[in-house]
Amino acid sequence: MTAYHPLTEAEAIQYARTLPDLFTAGSELVSREIGDGNLNLVFHISEPATGKSIILKQALPYAKVVGESWPLTLDRARIESEALIIQESLCPELVPHVHAYVPELALTVMQDLSDHVIMRRGLMESNRYPLFAGHIGHFLAHTLFYTSDLGMNQQEKKERVKRFINPELCKITEDLIFDDPYMDSPNNDVPPAIRDAVEAVWSDAELHLEVAILREKFLTHAQALLHGDLHTGSIFIKPDSTKVIDPEFAYYGPMGFDIGAIFANLLLHYASREGWDKDAAARADFRGYLTATLREAWTAFEKEFRSLWDRHGVDRMAKTPGYQDWYIQQVLRDTFGFTGSKMVRRVHGLAQVADINKLEDAAAKERAQRIALAIGTALIKFNRQASSIEEMINIADSAVR
Amino acid sequence: MTAYHPLTEAEAIQYARTLPDLFTAGSELVSREIGDGNLNLVFHISEPATGKSIILKQALPYAKVVGESWPLTLDRARIESEALIIQESLCPELVPHVHAYVPELALTVMQDLSDHVIMRRGLMESNRYPLFAGHIGHFLAHTLFYTSDLGMNQQEKKERVKRFINPELCKITEDLIFDDPYMDSPNNDVPPAIRDAVEAVWSDAELHLEVAILREKFLTHAQALLHGDLHTGSIFIKPDSTKVIDPEFAYYGPMGFDIGAIFANLLLHYASREGWDKDAAARADFRGYLTATLREAWTAFEKEFRSLWDRHGVDRMAKTPGYQDWYIQQVLRDTFGFTGSKMVRRVHGLAQVADINKLEDAAAKERAQRIALAIGTALIKFNRQASSIEEMINIADSAVR
Known part of the structure; x- marks a missing residue:
């Protein structure tokens, strides 16, 4: 899973299991892809047994706008995660918490805000x-x-x-x-x-x-x-x-x-x-x-x-x-x-x-x-x-x- | 001569000999250090037999101003040589020509302007x-x-x-x-x-x-x-x-x-x-x-x-x-x-x-x-x-x- 590729839902779950201190070892996890598919994949990963959940956001190497598609840098995932981390250090209550950032996958793991x-x-x-x-x-x-x-x-x-x-x-x-x-x-x-x-x-x-x-x-x-x-x-x-x-x-x-x-x-x-x-x-x-x-x-x-x-x-x-x-x-x-x-x-x-x-x-x-x-x-x-x-x-x- | 150190006059001459299409192989070269010693070493290297000459400018890792000395980045040599090259591309008559830039020595080899x-x-x-x-x-x-x-x-x-x-x-x-x-x-x-x-x-x-x-x-x-x-x-x-x-x-x-x-x-x-x-x-x-x-x-x-x-x-x-x-x-x-x-x-x-x-x-x-x-x-x-x-x-x- 190290080289960049768009994750499948199964891979998203597999990755989520590797995160420390989040989910119970061995318990069932459910993934839903909730992005609009234009710029990013957004996986909502939840653990029905405990109600815990997180978001995996993965940048796609292109932007789709009104049917057109153009290439777009994956570096924006780094910029987004670094900006979130700076903002969280300044206003912890006002941005989602970033659990992890995986540069090679352009993947940010962050707090689920589905109650908003x-x-x-x-x-x-x-x-x-x-x-x-x-x-x-x-x-x-x-x-x-x-x-x-x-x-x-x-x-x-x-x-x-x-x-x-x-x-x-x-x-x-x-x-x-x-x-x-x-x-x-x-x-x-x-x-x-x-x-x-x-x-x-x-x-x-x-x-x-x-x-x-x-x-x-x-x-x-x-x-x-x-x-x-x-x-x-x-x-x-x-x-x-x-x-x-x-x-x-x-x-x-x-x-x-x-x-x-x-x-x-x-x-x-x-x-x-x-x-x-x-x-x-x-x-x-x-x-x-x-x-x-x-x-x-x-x-x-x-x-x-x-x-x-x-x-x-x-x-x-x-x-x-x-x-x-x-x-x-x-x-x-x-x-x-x-x-x-x-x-x-x-x-x-x-x-x-x-x-x-x-x-x-x-x-x-x-x-x-x-x-x-x-x-x-x-x-x-x-x-x-x-x-x-x-x-x-x-x-x-x-x-x- | 690859690791950074302030060059001696002998080393400056030795380096000048390696530059292509400048001096005659084997001919005598003369070096004069003409910098003010505050920020940079400046070697004037000339070939008495032909009258050809160049300048070797090497950044020092400190600045001396009014007796005080403070550390100063060698990256300024990169910035200087890159700026000169851009300026030369835009106004070739108005800046010295850069023959070479040696990052590891913070050294720029450029046109001699002693007639100015x-x-x-x-x-x-x-x-x-x-x-x-x-x-x-x-x-x-x-x-x-x-x-x-x-x-x-x-x-x-x-x-x-x-x-x-x-x-x-x-x-x-x-x-x-x-x-x-x-x-x-x-x-x-x-x-x-x-x-x-x-x-x-x-x-x-x-x-x-x-x-x-x-x-x-x-x-x-x-x-x-x-x-x-x-x-x-x-x-x-x-x-x-x-x-x-x-x-x-x-x-x-x-x-x-x-x-x-x-x-x-x-x-x-x-x-x-x-x-x-x-x-x-x-x-x-x-x-x-x-x-x-x-x-x-x-x-x-x-x-x-x-x-x-x-x-x-x-x-x-x-x-x-x-x-x-x-x-x-x-x-x-x-x-x-x-x-x-x-x-x-x-x-x-x-x-x-x-x-x-x-x-x-x-x-x-x-x-x-x-x-x-x-x-x-x-x-x-x-x-x-x-x-x-x-x-x-x-x-x-x-x-x-």
């Missing part, structure tokens, strides 16, 4: 998660601060930048988020009903300049170790627990890109409420919950980040008066821009979101798509002037008024 | 180099453009960022340029005559904020492969030829840092003319030559950089209207800030410049130091508002009016 649900699905079922804002604010503050020049030795940080150079997965982001949605690319999947609005995006010079500037930051600004793909499909949740998973896009980039990924997906869901609520009052109420979550997440992030900076900063010059305020303002501005970028690509780009695409009422779906585009483009255009998270909420609320 | 002089010394002898501005503008435009996301494949660029992670040498810059000069550090060497002006630097909150922001760019902005130490002591020159040497500080950083290094050293020399010229008219004339050189170097850089962008850009999105202008403006602003930072550290920091320190007239030297500090601090404070290179020249000329 994917947050995107939870929101689509109109569930609310009152602890989520605090959890994600904490996750962002700790993972971004402690992997940046503010919170770790600046020479060790450079070695870490090196370990997380991730060209193939960054290229997916560079193309699918920052490039294709702004031109008539075959990689787009344009909903016919909103073609007029998408064509307006393709011809909006002001928008294109801001996106080019945001992409330059994504390409060059090695500020902190990002999760890199922090949407609500990368979050397992239940009322009392939040777990951030799947950091295979991890690399050193601008902090606002991770924060913006969360906010974009909250606001995409905000747009999608056009179709999920029975009446206007229920819709306004759920949207109020979403914007309150966004506000609370930013506030928690900012408060904890500033507190870490004041209490645990390793950098003499970071105490320079005015520097912290300048820094937070830049992160806020980046957050506006990346929130917008991550919304726009989800409306007519290659990878869209179930929140909107699962809406059955065509009119509601079209309204949701137009709202998402309106919020996304407005945030992108406003990003370099932003000064408060309230402005983001105002932009969202204006789009549905 | 170090530019700092040339300027101190009041020589003028009319071709220099064009040469250095060309060097900057080509090395910065073609190693950035604008001029090379963006995935290959990330692999190159990885190869040029250079923590130890970056740390020297981070401390000696961006930190020590702004506080009462034992690493400074404060000229007693200007202690009042230096103390003003130590207590200037506006200045400290700008320096902290500039240092953040140095730490995080992986824009292009920099030379990293591009002062007039790293340039060999004669009237018809310019050669940039010693890129051991090479790493991926902000373009303005290399441009600023050149401009800072032109302006430090501008300040030092207090002591080099016989009368005010001669002084004004030489200063006019220096500011004309600075203007012409920026203009050549900008013109060539824009031309490469338009003709050889590899990035569809770089053609976005307004993006090139925005990009150049950021580089200009960074250039102001880094020019200022590189001036201030040379007045009262650990490593100062001969242009000023060799002045024999104490009053002239003090005036030069005060002028350099005035220009440097003004450029730093102005950096984020800069819009034209003329503003830099105005700031310089105002300081001597």
Whole structure:
């Protein structure tokens, strides 16, 4: 089992038996392959006698997206497991525990989170998660601060930048988020009903300049170790627990890109409420919950980040008066821009979101798509002037008024 | 001779004999060690019979600065030779040719430039180099453009960022340029005559904020492969030829840092003319030559950089209207800030410049130091508002009016 090959379920069970201190020797183990088969195999291995279970996640050497298949480095399994281990050291409650990583098989053995649900699905079922804002604010503050020049030795940080150079997965982001949605690319999947609005995006010079500037930051600004793909499909949740998973896009980039990924997906869901609520009052109420979550997440992030900076900063010059305020303002501005970028690509780009695409009422779906585009483009255009998270909420609320 | 050890002159000759197609078999070779012994051994190997010669540069595993010695990675020899080879591929006329690199000895064999002089010394002898501005503008435009996301494949660029992670040498810059000069550090060497002006630097909150922001760019902005130490002591020159040497500080950083290094050293020399010229008219004339050189170097850089962008850009999105202008403006602003930072550290920091320190007239030297500090601090404070290179020249000329 040492040379790389996609594992069978029998091999997955066989491997699971070799892990120390997990299962009872000789007892029956059951495997279920629960991945979507596009990028990874995911085996759920359980021991019916005790109820114990684990996940074996194995990277596949290709990506399948919309029928196409292209080769994709297995090194992403190393990046994912190393990122998870760093995140666990900083926020032990907020990521799955990694039991083992087997480089030659591109295999990560991790905690089973089957008692959680994917947050995107939870929101689509109109569930609310009152602890989520605090959890994600904490996750962002700790993972971004402690992997940046503010919170770790600046020479060790450079070695870490090196370990997380991730060209193939960054290229997916560079193309699918920052490039294709702004031109008539075959990689787009344009909903016919909103073609007029998408064509307006393709011809909006002001928008294109801001996106080019945001992409330059994504390409060059090695500020902190990002999760890199922090949407609500990368979050397992239940009322009392939040777990951030799947950091295979991890690399050193601008902090606002991770924060913006969360906010974009909250606001995409905000747009999608056009179709999920029975009446206007229920819709306004759920949207109020979403914007309150966004506000609370930013506030928690900012408060904890500033507190870490004041209490645990390793950098003499970071105490320079005015520097912290300048820094937070830049992160806020980046957050506006990346929130917008991550919304726009989800409306007519290659990878869209179930929140909107699962809406059955065509009119509601079209309204949701137009709202998402309106919020996304407005945030992108406003990003370099932003000064408060309230402005983001105002932009969202204006789009549905 | 395979395990690392500092070479003797006899070993250097012995090694030179093994190089193909250089010297005549069996002929006499002469070696002279011409390094300053602080960081590297530099052997000049010549063949009196033919006049042929080469340089063997060997990194030492420590740095000696002002009597102190600290360990320093030999990997800098790899970084230097790889940077030289990349630069030679982009600007063959403007760097020494590398004949060979021997990793296990941290040894680079390169073209002998003994017919050139170090530019700092040339300027101190009041020589003028009319071709220099064009040469250095060309060097900057080509090395910065073609190693950035604008001029090379963006995935290959990330692999190159990885190869040029250079923590130890970056740390020297981070401390000696961006930190020590702004506080009462034992690493400074404060000229007693200007202690009042230096103390003003130590207590200037506006200045400290700008320096902290500039240092953040140095730490995080992986824009292009920099030379990293591009002062007039790293340039060999004669009237018809310019050669940039010693890129051991090479790493991926902000373009303005290399441009600023050149401009800072032109302006430090501008300040030092207090002591080099016989009368005010001669002084004004030489200063006019220096500011004309600075203007012409920026203009050549900008013109060539824009031309490469338009003709050889590899990035569809770089053609976005307004993006090139925005990009150049950021580089200009960074250039102001880094020019200022590189001036201030040379007045009262650990490593100062001969242009000023060799002045024999104490009053002239003090005036030069005060002028350099005035220009440097003004450029730093102005950096984020800069819009034209003329503003830099105005700031310089105002300081001597």
